[in-house]
Amino acid sequence: MKRLFGLSVALALMPLAQAADPEAGRVKVATVCAACHGAAGVSVSDAIPNLAAQRAGYLVTQLKALKDGTRKNAIMNAIAAQLSAEDMANVAAYFAAQPGAQAGARSGLLPNVALTRVNFPEGYKDTFTRYHTINFPATKQVRYYFANKVAAQAARDGKPLPDGSVLFAEVHAAKLDAQKNPVSGADGFYVVEKLLFYTAMATGAGWGSEIPDMLRNGSWNYAVFTTDKQRRAGVNQAECLACHKPLDKESYVFTLKQLAGAK
Numbered sequence: 001m002k003r004l005f006g007l008s009v010a011l012a013l014m015p016l017a018q019a020a021d022p023e024a025g026r027v028k029v030a031t032v033c034a035a036c037h038g039a040a041g042v043s044v045s046d047a048i049p050n051l052a053a054q055r056a057g058y059l060v061t062q063l064k065a066l067k068d069g070t071r072k073n074a075i076m077n078a079i080a081a082q083l084s085a086e087d088m089a090n091v092a093a094y095f096a097a098q099p100g101a102q103a104g105a106r107s108g109l110l111p112n113v114a115l116t117r118v119n120f121p122e123g124y125k126d127t128f129t130r131y132h133t134i135n136f137p138a139t140k141q142v143r144y145y146f147a148n149k150v151a152a153q154a155a156r157d158g159k160p161l162p163d164g165s166v167l168f169a170e171v172h173a174a175k176l177d178a179q180k181n182p183v184s185g186a187d188g189f190y191v192v193e194k195l196l197f198y199t200a201m202a203t204g205a206g207w208g209s210e211i212p213d214m215l216r217n218g219s220w221n222y223a224v225f226t227t228d229k230q231r232r233a234g235v236n237q238a239e240c241l242a243c244h245k246p247l248d249k250e251s252y253v254f255t256l257k258q259l260a261g262a263k
């Protein structure tokens, strides 16, 4: 009995012990990881590490830690959670085989993942529900959250947010006192000094169809708007998608409960 058990464990582990498949790794990297780390492991921004020529063993160890949560990073925890042990071995073998990055080199964004259809919601102050406020002590900012009628009604009814939903936030710098600490009003929220930018997410029929499943948030697209209501250039939508991805049971919305409770 004991022997049989040992044998079945050995059999179950066997596929993992097989040689990694860098070609399968290349395909996964090209569709998903490339959005941030570049197709050959040279990343798209200073905040994202190059993986080209990194040792395979180190990459697998990091991916395991990111999957089980012992290494914390909201974006990579969401990505690693979707990788099998085999995927990890394959992508690690692929990255390890790439030539190291030239100093200062950067990859471009993946066009199909960066594409967004969200437009500035003109007139939101008159037609949207303002449903929530959050202070951000670390950045000394306060955010005001707005939702259009379609989104607010669905949330109130406990239904998934349908196509046509728009969620929108004004991001303000807080007014600071002489010690450079945010000044709070009688309601406990920071007093607004000035508008910095806006963030938005919206759904539309078929939106997201060109986004790979590991990043796709149903039919949500994301955008950041400058104070003159223009889409901010260079936003990597992959980051928005990855971080909101684990909230699939909440229509990908962090503040869904607050929206459902809004009058």
Ligand code: HEC
Pocket (backbone or CB within 6 Å): 028, 029, 032, 033, 034, 035, 036, 037, 047, 048, 049, 051, 059, 060, 062, 063, 072, 073, 075, 076, 079, 083, 091, 238, 239, 240, 242
């Ligand atoms: C939305 C952007 C994004 C995508 C897509 C993405 N990553 Fe990452 N990745 C990051 C960021 C940001 C970090 C840095 C995390 C940190 O600071 O701890 C990172 C870190 C890592 C690390 C740790 C590197 C180190 O030096 O310790 C590995 C390994 C990794 N990613 C692998 C992958 C693989 C494999 C994929 C595709 C399946 C992938 N990533 C997709 C953004 C992304």
Ligand code: HEC
Pocket (backbone or CB within 6 Å): 074, 075, 134, 143, 145, 167, 168, 169, 199, 200, 201, 222, 223, 224, 235, 236, 237, 239, 240, 241, 243, 244, 252, 253, 254, 255, 256
């Ligand atoms: C590191 C994780 C992370 C990333 C990356 C991220 N978000 Fe979010 N997002 C959050 C969290 C947490 C909240 C809840 C409240 C808050 O922090 O504003 C949120 C809230 C929002 C909301 C209000 C609706 C909701 O889900 O509660 C919008 C709109 C939004 N994010 C847009 C974006 C856009 C656009 C991007 C990409 C430019 C983005 N987010 C990237 C974590 C993230």
